Amino acid sequence: MxxxxxxxxxxxxxxxxxxxxxxxxxxxxxxxxxxxxxxxxxxxxxxxxxxxxxxxxxxxxxxxxxIFKFRRQKGDKTDGPGIEGNVPLEIVWxxxxxxxxxxxxxxxxxxxxxLGGLDSETSRDFPQEEMQMAENQNQGKMVAFNPHQGHLSLGIGNANADIEVDVNGIQYAWIFTYPDSGVVSGELHVPINKQIKLNMKAGDVIHAFWVPQLRLKQDVLPGRESTFAFNANRIGDYPIICAELCGAYHGGMKTTLHVESEEDYQKWIQENTFASAQEKADTMAMMTQPMTKESRLEMHSHHLGVNSETLAQLHH
Ligand SMILES: [Cu+2]
Incomplete structure (x- = not known):
């Protein structure tokens, strides 16, 4: 044939x-x-x-x-044809x-x-005095902190959020503050089908906030606010991962996004509002205190499955 x-x-x-x-x-x-x-x-x-x-x-x-078609035949000692190039073929490919x-x-x-990547909207109006202070301090110099310049925002519907949450990325944890209720949490809880906006800052070095299931990732920077807007449409628990190598325990900088029904979300907010006043004070104390390597490690030791004695042995 x-x-x-x-x-x-x-x-x-x-x-x-x-x-x-x-x-x-x-x-x-x-x-x-x-x-x-x-x-x-x-x-x-x-x-x-x-x-x-x-x-x-x-x-x-x-x-x-x-490989099969042009394989050398047995006993064939001749040279191959001398091909110098093929201009039309090269143009095509x-x-x-x-x-x-x-x-x-x-x-x-x-x-x-x-996805809102080009929104130039600045998420938050910084107080006039704060702006003025930054301006005075930085006269004639490169401006390191200017919230109205180079604002990073990502996510659909940045401008009209139902719920805003402040996010602080620190080595090696995420801290979420709900300004309306004052709840402070290490996990992010949001209701389904609501416009959520995260106002994110880093306390030390550059981190990146990444939720693969939302298909969004945003840098979290010290001294500059970035935003992350989303509308979760599926109930479930999804990983929040730091996607910027931020130090030795970067790999442990994970937490969970809980997308819940409106009722479950309200219940969680209520349960945590009560406990949050004390927790907030503790967290602030923890964050403002200069941390030693040991205390920082100890904070994460339960994630790593080691106790403080093991740590002490490892760390001289
Ligand atoms: Cu990080």
């Missing part, structure tokens, strides 16, 4: 397209989507996965095919990736914009 080469190429092309399209939707690499906006990020990722699968199959397919990269760049810019 003799099938013409271009028919085989056509069939291979159709098969390759179908496999790429199928795998682009069924790779199963992403965690569940728990926010509005997560689907948009996944659409972009799926498109990239589709293109990557196609390219992988073309490159590897040609490679494997060539430069042009196609260029177009792909441009499409992906525009598309990802669009997604980033939709």
């Amino acid at each position: 003799n099938i013409p080469g271009n028919i085989i190429t056509l069939i291979a092309g159709i098969l390759l397209t179908l496999i790429s399209l199928w795998y682009g939707q069924n790779h199963g690499l992403m965690p569940i989507e728990a926010s509005q906006g997560a689907a948009e990020v996944d659409d972009l990722f799926n498109l990239m996965m589709t293109i990557a699968t196609g390219l992988f199959l073309i490159v590897q397919g040609v490679l494997v095919y060539s 430069t042009a196609i990736p260029t177009v792909i990269v441009f499409i992906l760049a525009l598309y990802s810019f669009e997604v980033y914009n939709n």
